[in-house]
Amino acid sequence: MIKRTMQLWAVVVFSALISFPAGAGSSKAIRLATTTSTANTGLLDYLLPKFEVKCGCKVNVIAVGTGKALKLGEDGNVDVVLVHARPAEDAFVAAGYGVDRRDVMYNDFVLVGPNNDPARIRGEKDVLAAMKKIADAKWKFVSRGDDSGTDQMEKSYWKALDINPAGLPWYFSAGQGMGEVLMMSGEMRAYTLTDRGTWIAYREKIGLPMLVQGDPRMFNPYGIIAVNPKKYPSANYQGAKALTDWITSAEGQKLIADFKVGGEQLFIPDAK
Amino acid sequence: MYMGLTEATLQAFRWLLEGDLTIWGIVWVSLRVALLALLAVTPLAIVAGFGLATLQFPGRRALIVLMQTLLALPTVVVGLIVYLLLTRNGPMGSFELLFTQQGMVIGQALLAFPILTAMTLSAVQGIDARVSETARTLGASPLRASFTVLLEARFAVMAAIATGFGRVLSEIGCAMMVGGNIAGVTRNITTAIALETSKGEFAQGIALGVVLVALALGVNFGIAFLQGKGEIK
Amino acid sequence: MTPLLSIEGLRKAYGDRTLLDIKCLELQRGTSYLLMGDNGVGKTTLLRILAGLERAQAGNFTFDGVRYDEAPARARLAPRMIYVHQHSYVFNTSVADNIGYGLSGLPKSEREARVRVEMAWANLEHLAEVPPYRLSGGEKQRVALARARVLKPELLLLDEPTANLDDAAREQVAELIRHMRDANNCVLIATHDHDLMKLEDVVKMRLEQGRVTA
Numbered sequence: 001m002i003k004r005t006m007q008l009w010a011v012v013v014f015s016a017l018i019s020f021p022a023g024a025g026s027s028k029a030i031r032l033a034t035t036t037s038t039a040n041t042g043l044l045d046y047l048l049p050k051f052e053v054k055c056g057c058k059v060n061v062i063a064v065g066t067g068k069a070l071k072l073g074e075d076g077n078v079d080v081v082l083v084h085a086r087p088a089e090d091a092f093v094a095a096g097y098g099v100d101r102r103d104v105m106y107n108d109f110v111l112v113g114p115n116n117d118p119a120r121i122r123g124e125k126d127v128l129a130a131m132k133k134i135a136d137a138k139w140k141f142v143s144r145g146d147d148s149g150t151d152q153m154e155k156s157y158w159k160a161l162d163i164n165p166a167g168l169p170w171y172f173s174a175g176q177g178m179g180e181v182l183m184m185s186g187e188m189r190a191y192t193l194t195d196r197g198t199w200i201a202y203r204e205k206i207g208l209p210m211l212v213q214g215d216p217r218m219f220n221p222y223g224i225i226a227v228n229p230k231k232y233p234s235a236n237y238q239g240a241k242a243l244t245d246w247i248t249s250a251e252g253q254k255l256i257a258d259f260k261v262g263g264e265q266l267f268i269p270d271a272k
Numbered sequence: 273m274y275m276g277l278t279e280a281t282l283q284a285f286r287w288l289l290e291g292d293l294t295i296w297g298i299v300w301v302s303l304r305v306a307l308l309a310l311l312a313v314t315p316l317a318i319v320a321g322f323g324l325a326t327l328q329f330p331g332r333r334a335l336i337v338l339m340q341t342l343l344a345l346p347t348v349v350v351g352l353i354v355y356l357l358l359t360r361n362g363p364m365g366s367f368e369l370l371f372t373q374q375g376m377v378i379g380q381a382l383l384a385f386p387i388l389t390a391m392t393l394s395a396v397q398g399i400d401a402r403v404s405e406t407a408r409t410l411g412a413s414p415l416r417a418s419f420t421v422l423l424e425a426r427f428a429v430m431a432a433i434a435t436g437f438g439r440v441l442s443e444i445g446c447a448m449m450v451g452g453n454i455a456g457v458t459r460n461i462t463t464a465i466a467l468e469t470s471k472g473e474f475a476q477g478i479a480l481g482v483v484l485v486a487l488a489l490g491v492n493f494g495i496a497f498l499q500g501k502g503e504i505k
Numbered sequence: 506m507t508p509l510l511s512i513e514g515l516r517k518a519y520g521d522r523t524l525l526d527i528k529c530l531e532l533q534r535g536t537s538y539l540l541m542g543d544n545g546v547g548k549t550t551l552l553r554i555l556a557g558l559e560r561a562q563a564g565n566f567t568f569d570g571v572r573y574d575e576a577p578a579r580a581r582l583a584p585r586m587i588y589v590h591q592h593s594y595v596f597n598t599s600v601a602d603n604i605g606y607g608l609s610g611l612p613k614s615e616r617e618a619r620v621r622v623e624m625a626w627a628n629l630e631h632l633a634e635v636p637p638y639r640l641s642g643g644e645k646q647r648v649a650l651a652r653a654r655v656l657k658p659e660l661l662l663l664d665e666p667t668a669n670l671d672d673a674a675r676e677q678v679a680e681l682i683r684h685m686r687d688a689n690n691c692v693l694i695a696t697h698d699h700d701l702m703k704l705e706d707v708v709k710m711r712l713e714q715g716r717v718t719a
Contacts (some may be wrong), residue, residue: 075360
């Protein structure tokens with residue numbers, strides 16, 4: 001009876017293991033690491049099924065910050081990355097981890113905050129001036145704090161202002177995705193820097209108006225980079241190439257332009 | 273468009289009753305991974321717990337203390353360890369298990385192991401010494417005598433399995449880090465709740481929370497029923 | 506005649522206190538023994554040492570001409586020699602499964618037939634499928650005796666088999682003693698039950714200050 005029980009256990013565990021669906025590790029699926037802004041706005045849910053039908057493959061999306069996404073590419077844990085942080089992207093390619101970087105689209109960053117605007121930044125054209133006012137007013141500011149593209153952009157503003165807000169009582173480093181940070185900022189009536197797309201998708205829920213936009217320094221370009229097959233021969237380079245080609249093709253670009261939330265276009269295609 | 277708790281809950285039940293495929297698919301991932309993790313780890317944990325309870329060997333006390341300490345191990349730490357094991361440059365990278373259900377099974381099995389072991393240990397320690405003496409004097413081999421002791425402890429061991437199931441079903445740290453929350457592949461109940469909450473989609477989060485509670489209830493009722501069958505006849 | 510069981514130079518001590526110090530003890534086939542003595546003199550310990558459930562500091566143990574000082578030899582003796590606890594543990598299965606426990610190696614039909622015989626003997630037929638927590642103390646004792654008897658042991662070590670039990674249990678034990686004697690087997694009963702002491706055709710021994718006296 002003991003022996004029979006053990007045999008039964010072995011058979012069940014084994015058959016359950018081999019019956020797994022093709023996971024992200026299978027060679028057929030394309031593993032895409034991307035930023036929370038593309039996933040949370042619903043853009044990928046809208047784009048990828050169309051690509052999957054076209055190429056007859058499956059795309060597994062791992063939505064993290066830009067920093068983590070690039071790290072996943074560096075370690076060969078994904079096949080392709082779609083991110084927004086140009087200096088980090090260039091470093092990624094220069095170090096030999098990625099190949100074929102292509103522009104995909106852009107949106108822009110905006111500063112949002114409480115409607116009564118205690119730091120008086122509404123309508124400010126210069127993002128650095130607006131950030132300085134927030135720091136001077138010592139009003140609550142929520143930072144992503146997760147090394148994402150948005151986080152890196154925000155840090156670059158503080159650096160340009162020669163302000164180090166880390167640890168100051170009005171500065172909250174959340175360590176979370178864009179959606180969470182917008183929800184937090186809404187609850188706390190705080191300022192935050194966000195990409196326009198995610199803010200449009202969330203604005204109904206959080207009730208924070210856009211206060212500053214249009215500074216060229218807030219331009220937010222997205223790039224797609226395949227993981228270098230020379231570095232990781234088992235990476236699905238063909239799949240990554242197919243996705244890159246499709247998303248920068250006339251068809252992919254038109255779909256991006258057509259993607260709307262609440263009647264507004266979130267991303268502007270700019271593949272060359 | 274703020275959605276109140278009542279409204280979100282109602283919407284949640286509507287989805288569940290309509291058989292929303294996305295939601296039930298997510299539930300299926302949770303169940304499948306948790307059950308398989310338990311299936312794989314339970315026999316090993318029972319043997320380990322039994323051994324710790326009955327064998328005398330150097331380092332036994334230290335192992336027991338270690339096991340009890342592991343009970344308090346945060347799931348994200350287990351997730352991090354498994355991530356580092358499974359990452360392509362890691363020791364098990366060539367198996368390509370990161371961001372797969374198999375990887376999640378490994379993580380959750382590691383999470384369940386200390387609970388099952390520690391609870392089996394105390395279950396077996398709670399069994400009367402006369403059980404193994406009686407078995408041996410009636411001619412049972414050491415293996416059969418051990419099995420008899422385990423049978424006497426079966427309800428406590430089942431409770432251990434139920435507790436382990438609850439732990440792996442409700443954990444998020446490991447599932448998120450090792451699974452990667454990939455829609456349709458590794459998105460399970462807890463990672464989906466985290467995602468939906470971050471998107472402000474509370475209704476779907478609540479729907480999944482309801483399922484989670486229902487599953488936990490179901491398991492505990494099942495155990496209570498089995499125990500009842502054993503005691504009231 | 507070679508004794509069924511013999512021990513020489515048995516010594517059992519807890520720290521400085523010597524509990525048992527037995528130079529020689531022999532048990533013969535076809536004989537029943539009553540081991541009497543006050544509470545705490547070591548009757549239970551002696552039975553458990555004989556059964557191999559506890560270790561002594563010293564002693565030579567021979568069963569049916571074979572030495573069994575070491576664990577492997579002791580293990581092989583079960584179930585030719587069976588020890589029954591004072592308050593027996595009945596496994597949390599059915600009464601029938603308890604009685605058939607030691608017969609697991611036999612074909613199902615033979616096992617069931619032998620279990621039926623024992624249940625009839627112990628008057629347990631109406632309780633065959635009852636779980637143990639529904640049994641009275643006397644019923645549990647009858648299950649334990651039947652569970653041992655079904656294996657046809659050559660030596661039964663019974664520890665206070667009638668403690669706190671009624672006359673029916675006493676009659677059961679007396680019946681078991683006769684049965685064992687008729688089969689040329691041996692019973693050693695530790696007891697301080699005066700009614701059992703009235704039994705005839707039993708060899709009475711006393712355990713006092715670590716020694717066994719007639």
